[in-house]
Amino acid sequence: MRTSYLFTSESVSEGHPDKVADQISDAIVDLFLSKDPEARVACETLVTTDRVILAGEIRGQGVMDKDGEWSPGIQREIEDKVRATVKRIGYEQKGFHWDRLTFENFLHGQSADIAMGVDASGNKDEGAGDQGIMFGFACDETPDFMPAAIDYSHKILQQLADDRHSGAAPFLEPDAKSQVTLRYEDGRPVACTAIVVSTQHVEGYDEGARLEELHAYVKKAVAKVMPAGLLSDDTAYHINPTGKFVIGGPDGDAGITGRKIIVDTYGGAAPHGGGAFSGKDPTKVDRSAAYVSRYLAKNIVAAGLAKRCTIQLAYAIGVSQPLSLYVDTHGTGTVPDDAVEAAIFSIDRLGGLTPRAIRTLLGLNKPIYEKSAAYGHFGREPDGDFFPWEKTDLVDDLRAALSA
Structure with a gap:
C-alpha cells in the first residue's frame, strides 16, 4: 500500500443539474413515505432547460394503489413538491425557473413481478428489492470519519x-x-x-x-x-x-438522477457497487445496504478497531439474507477481519442484516432523504431522524462481541 x-x-453543489435531479427524486420519496412508510418508490428525474420530467415505478397508500390508480390530489402534490424543491435550491433564472418550468409526470405502478419478490408472504420474509453489491467505508482522516x-x-x-x-x-x-x-x-x-x-x-x-x-x-x-x-x-x-x-444549472447542462455516485459516497477513496441512492425507497438495498455498510465501517473505526475499514455486502432480489459480508481493515485492524465479520452477525439488533432489519435498525421508513441528496450522504451530522447511519451507537456492541 x-x-x-x-x-x-x-x-x-445543490444547484448542479444532476444534484437538482437527485433532490427532486428524493423529495418525491419523502412525499410518498410521509403518506405510507411502506411505499415503494423508484423515481428518476430529468431536468433540462425549463423542464422537469419524472419517470419510474411506485406503489403506496395515499399515492397509488396496486391497480395503478392515483390517489385523489396526489398528482398536484407531486408537482408542488417539485417546484418547491427547485425554489429552495434557488432557481429563479431565465432558462430554469421554479414557477415557469414545464412539468411532466410519467410515474406508474410498480411491476407485480418485482413486488412478488420483495413483499413478505406466508413464511417468506421480505426480500431485497434488487440484486447487487454495496460498499461502506470509514477512516480516521477527519472528525467525520471520511476521506x-x-x-x-x-x-x-x-x-x-x-x-x-x-x-x-x-x-x-x-x-x-x-x-x-x-x-x-x-x-x-x-x-x-x-x-x-x-x-x-x-x-x-x-x-x-x-x-x-x-x-x-x-x-x-x-x-x-x-x-x-x-x-x-x-x-x-x-x-x-x-x-x-x-x-x-439545468439550462446549461441536462441533469439526471444517479449520475454523481462517487460524489455521494467517498470521492473515489473506496469502492462503489454501482447503484445510486436517490429516488429509491429503503427496500432497495442499493440505498439501505450502502447506508448500513457505512454505519458498520464508521462504528468499527470509532471503536478503535481499525484506522480504515471497507465493508462489502451482497444481496439477491427477493432473498432476505445477505449473500456475503466482507470486512477489510487494510492492515490497520487491532483484531482479525474475520473476527469482526463474526461479531457483526452475533449482534442481535443487527438482525442478520436483512433488508427489514436494516430499515428497523436505522429507522429508514421515514421522509428523511431530500437532505441527503446534496453534499454527500456520508460524513453528515446525525440530527434526530436524519442521517441515522452516521451514529456511532454500535461501538459498545462491537467491543462486547469481540471480547465474548
Whole structure:
C-alpha cells in the first residue's frame, strides 16, 4: 500500500443539474413515505432547460394503489413538491425557473413481478428489492470519519451555498463544483496542493474588479473550512478556470438522477457497487445496504478497531439474507477481519442484516432523504431522524462481541 501520493476528490453543489435531479427524486420519496412508510418508490428525474420530467415505478397508500390508480390530489402534490424543491435550491433564472418550468409526470405502478419478490408472504420474509453489491467505508482522516479530500470538497460548496442563501455572497448562483487535491505522506494528508472551484455567478463577475472580488471571496470561503495546516502559499487555486460561468444549472447542462455516485459516497477513496441512492425507497438495498455498510465501517473505526475499514455486502432480489459480508481493515485492524465479520452477525439488533432489519435498525421508513441528496450522504451530522447511519451507537456492541 502506497503511503506517499497525491489524491483528488470532487463535489458538486445543490444547484448542479444532476444534484437538482437527485433532490427532486428524493423529495418525491419523502412525499410518498410521509403518506405510507411502506411505499415503494423508484423515481428518476430529468431536468433540462425549463423542464422537469419524472419517470419510474411506485406503489403506496395515499399515492397509488396496486391497480395503478392515483390517489385523489396526489398528482398536484407531486408537482408542488417539485417546484418547491427547485425554489429552495434557488432557481429563479431565465432558462430554469421554479414557477415557469414545464412539468411532466410519467410515474406508474410498480411491476407485480418485482413486488412478488420483495413483499413478505406466508413464511417468506421480505426480500431485497434488487440484486447487487454495496460498499461502506470509514477512516480516521477527519472528525467525520471520511476521506479528507471529499470531506473538504463538500464543505467548500456548503460554505458557498450558505453564503448565497444568507445574502452574504449575492453574486453567486446555485450551480458549482469543487475539487481538492491533497498530498499524503505516511498515509496521512499533510498538504493541499490544489483547489478547483467553478461557481455560477451573476453577469459581470468575469472580469476586472468584480472578478478579483469573486476570487478573493472563494479563497476566504476555502480558508473557513480547510484546516489551516493544509493550506500554504504553494497551494494552487483554479477559480472559474473557463473565465465565465453565467449560464448554468439545468439550462446549461441536462441533469439526471444517479449520475454523481462517487460524489455521494467517498470521492473515489473506496469502492462503489454501482447503484445510486436517490429516488429509491429503503427496500432497495442499493440505498439501505450502502447506508448500513457505512454505519458498520464508521462504528468499527470509532471503536478503535481499525484506522480504515471497507465493508462489502451482497444481496439477491427477493432473498432476505445477505449473500456475503466482507470486512477489510487494510492492515490497520487491532483484531482479525474475520473476527469482526463474526461479531457483526452475533449482534442481535443487527438482525442478520436483512433488508427489514436494516430499515428497523436505522429507522429508514421515514421522509428523511431530500437532505441527503446534496453534499454527500456520508460524513453528515446525525440530527434526530436524519442521517441515522452516521451514529456511532454500535461501538459498545462491537467491543462486547469481540471480547465474548
